[in-house]
Amino acid sequence: xxxxxxxxxxxxxxxxxxxxxxxxxxxxxxxxxxxxxxxxxxxxxxxxxxxxxxxxxxxxxxxxxxxxxxxxxxxxxxxxxxxxxxxxxxxxxxxxxxxxxxxxxxxxxxxxxxxxxxxxxxxxxxxxxxxxxxxxxxxxxxxxxxxxxxxxxxxxxxxxxxxxxxxxxxxxxxxxxxxxxxxxxxxxxxxxxxxxxxxxxxxxxxxxxxxxxxxxxxxxxxxxxxxxxxxxxxxxxxxxxxxxxxxxxxxxxxxxxxxxx
Amino acid sequence: xxxxxxxxxxxxxxxxxxxxxxxxxxxxxxxxxxxxxxxxxxxxxxxxxxxxxxxxxxxxxxxxxxxxxxxxxxxxxxxxxxxxxxxxxxxxxxxxxxxxxxxxxxxxxxxxxxxxxxxxxxxxxxxxxxxxxxxxxxxxxxxxxxxxxxxxxxxxxxxxxxxxxxxxxxxxxxxxxxxxxxxxxxxxxxxxxxxxxxxxxxxxxxxxxxxxxxxxxxxxxxxxxxxxxxxxxxxxxxxxxxxxxxxxxxxxxxxxxxxxxxxxxxxxxxxxxxxxxxxxxxxxxxxxxxxxxxxxxxxxxxxx
Numbered sequence: 001x002x003x004x005x006x007x008x009x010x011x012x013x014x015x016x017x018x019x020x021x022x023x024x025x026x027x028x029x030x031x032x033x034x035x036x037x038x039x040x041x042x043x044x045x046x047x048x049x050x051x052x053x054x055x056x057x058x059x060x061x062x063x064x065x066x067x068x069x070x071x072x073x074x075x076x077x078x079x080x081x082x083x084x085x086x087x088x089x090x091x092x093x094x095x096x097x098x099x100x101x102x103x104x105x106x107x108x109x110x111x112x113x114x115x116x117x118x119x120x121x122x123x124x125x126x127x128x129x130x131x132x133x134x135x136x137x138x139x140x141x142x143x144x145x146x147x148x149x150x151x152x153x154x155x156x157x158x159x160x161x162x163x164x165x166x167x168x169x170x171x172x173x174x175x176x177x178x179x180x181x182x183x184x185x186x187x188x189x190x191x192x193x194x195x196x197x198x199x200x201x202x203x204x205x206x207x208x209x210x211x212x213x214x215x216x217x218x219x220x221x222x223x224x225x226x227x228x229x230x231x232x233x234x235x236x237x238x239x240x241x242x243x244x245x246x247x248x249x250x251x252x253x254x255x256x257x258x259x260x261x
Numbered sequence: 262x263x264x265x266x267x268x269x270x271x272x273x274x275x276x277x278x279x280x281x282x283x284x285x286x287x288x289x290x291x292x293x294x295x296x297x298x299x300x301x302x303x304x305x306x307x308x309x310x311x312x313x314x315x316x317x318x319x320x321x322x323x324x325x326x327x328x329x330x331x332x333x334x335x336x337x338x339x340x341x342x343x344x345x346x347x348x349x350x351x352x353x354x355x356x357x358x359x360x361x362x363x364x365x366x367x368x369x370x371x372x373x374x375x376x377x378x379x380x381x382x383x384x385x386x387x388x389x390x391x392x393x394x395x396x397x398x399x400x401x402x403x404x405x406x407x408x409x410x411x412x413x414x415x416x417x418x419x420x421x422x423x424x425x426x427x428x429x430x431x432x433x434x435x436x437x438x439x440x441x442x443x444x445x446x447x448x449x450x451x452x453x454x455x456x457x458x459x460x461x462x463x464x465x466x467x468x469x470x471x472x473x474x475x476x477x478x479x480x481x482x483x484x485x486x487x488x489x490x491x492x493x494x495x496x497x498x499x500x501x502x503x504x505x506x507x508x509x510x511x512x513x514x515x516x517x518x519x520x521x522x523x524x525x526x527x528x529x530x531x532x533x534x535x536x537x538x539x540x541x542x543x544x545x546x547x548x549x550x551x552x553x554x555x556x557x558x559x560x561x562x563x564x565x
Contacts, residue, residue, distance in 0.1 A: 003365070004365050004368055004372075005369055007362070007365035007366055008365075008366050008369040008370065010362075011362055011363070011365075011366040012366075012381075012384060014362070014442070015384070015385070015388050015439075015442065016384075016388070017403070018396065018399035018402070018403055018439065019388065019391065019396070019399060021399065021402055021403060021409050022395070022398070022399040025402060073280075074280055074281050074284055075281075077276065077277045077278075077280045078277075078281035080277045081274070081277040081278045084274075084277070085274065085278075088278065094281075094282065094285070097285040097289050097290060098281075098285065100289060100293075101289070103492075103496060103544065103545075103548060104500075104541065104544070105496065105497055105499070105501070105502075105517060105540065105544075106500075107502050107517050107521060107537070108296075108500065108520070108537040108540060108541060111296060111520065111524060111533060111534065111537050112289075112293055112296050112537075113288065113292050115295040115296055115299055115530075115534070116287075116288070116292040116295055119295055137288060138288075140284070140288075141284070141288045141289055144281070144284070144285075148281075173273045174273065177273070201392070202392050202393050202394070204393075204394055205502055205503070209524075222395075222398075223394060223503075226394075226398050226401065226507065227506070230398075230401055230405070234398070235402075238392070238395040238398065238399070241391070241392050241395060242391050242395065245387070245390050245391045245392070246387065249383075249386070249387060249390055
């Protein structure tokens with residue numbers, strides 16, 4: 001028993017020590033990142049002056065919101081079809097393809113999609129420029145499998161036979177969808193959207209492959225700055241991002257999960 | 262087993278099936294085929310930097326121009342096989358470490374009251390949702406020569422000179438274990454939660470020792486979750502790029518980093534594609550076998 005408790009303390013210390021140290025250093029006044037001199041918020045103030053950083057952050061949030069919305073829409077279709085029709089031609093292929101981005105290392109997905117965008121540019125002239133559009137498409141593909149699983153699990157759990165009962169009572173397919181399925185699915189749609197949003201906001205590798213010269217997302221910018229060292233401004237950005245994550249997770253736990261119960 | 266509700270809804274089914282199918286076909290299936298095609302091209306110094314597979318020459322029929330150059334390179338040059346072996350070794354060690362850390366944590370969590378379980382679970386999910394890049398970066402701050410750990414050790418006089426920890430295989434290992442620990446904890450917790458605890462209590466009443474209970478009762482019942490956790494850690498760890506790039510030294514040439522270098526630095530797209538394709542096959546095969554296997558033993562969420 002004692003040993004298990006020790007392992008728990010060790011495990012959580014391991015999970016949290018790096019994050020806490022990072023946040024502590026973001027309040028360090030010193031230019032030389034490693035020596036803690038005294039408390040200061042100057043790196044946070046410096047962030048507001050950094051136009052490149054703010055531009056990258058705005059781009060990332062935009063792409064995350066777009067790709068989350070579309071992956072939920074498409075994931076909803078995929079979840080419904082898998083829930084309703086246990087047999088259709090190509091179901092195995094359909095499920096397999098949905099699972100590919102979950103299992104595949106991101107580096108392969110990025111490479112695949114870049115080859116697609118280049119080929120279609122050569123053949124059709126589209127996309128004319130690689131940037132937020134291509135990154136959004138890639139992120140929708142990346143998140144689609146996760147979103148579908150969340151929605152399908154909720155359908156299997158909540159819908160039961162309600163849709164069949166409604167159909168027996170004469171409701172049309174669209175009415176069933178609008179009046180029964182959608183309201184029951186609301187928590188799952190919200191979780192799917194959030195997960196997809198975070199996946200997009202977090203992604204460096206796929207975005208690096210499919211982006212063009214014009215578009216630099218926040219992870220791409222952070223990566224280029226930390227590749228060869230540490231950077232006090234990045235400590236501040238990172239701490240802010242951790243704060244955003246905590247906020248989003250709390251909102252999710254307080255509102256979405258509570259309602260689901 | 263659901264039946265279609267009526268014939269009127271065919272357009273509805275069409276939309277539901279059509280939209281995701283079209284997306285998957287265009288943005289996943291087609292790209293996978295393109296990577297296959299690219300791997301049979303040859304790298305050239307041009308824009309785009311590869312030879313065309315079909316050549317519309319003088320004749321009526323196009324000439325097929327398949328090159329096995331990339332695959333020959335991968336087999337002949339020990340550099341690539343070495344990188345693959347290094348990646349698989351590192352991923353195996355890292356996966357074992359995450360399992361060894363996660364298992365006792367989950368066993369301790371499962372004995373808590375529900376309220377505490379939820380809090381501890383949220384504390385696992387929080388870093389899981391935090392930016393991956395930032396979590397890896399934070400280890401740079403900890404492991405540097407003038408970093409947090411060395412400063413603490415120097416302060417307490419445990420060492421005289423800073424230990425060189427960053428830019429080594431050790432740092433990469435820590436980075437992988439750290440980043441993927443939640444992927445191991447979550448499925449293990451889900452598996453243990455479903456386990457009927459009365460079985461453990463029965464074994465205790467019959468006088469079994471804790472280790473015996475673990476190996477003879479708990480382990481056989483939760484091994485599907487263990488396998489799920491292993492897959493979730495092992496596969497991404499093998500293809501990992503960010504962690505070896507940020508924390509590893511120049512000697513840590515892992516396969517994910519190699520794809521990146523071939524593609525961006527050497528502009529050898531066919532070789533990068535060939536490596537990616539081999540990795541894909543390497544990962545897909547055990548998954549397919551496993552999938553058949555788990556489908557037989559238990560109906561897997563009705564997913565496949």
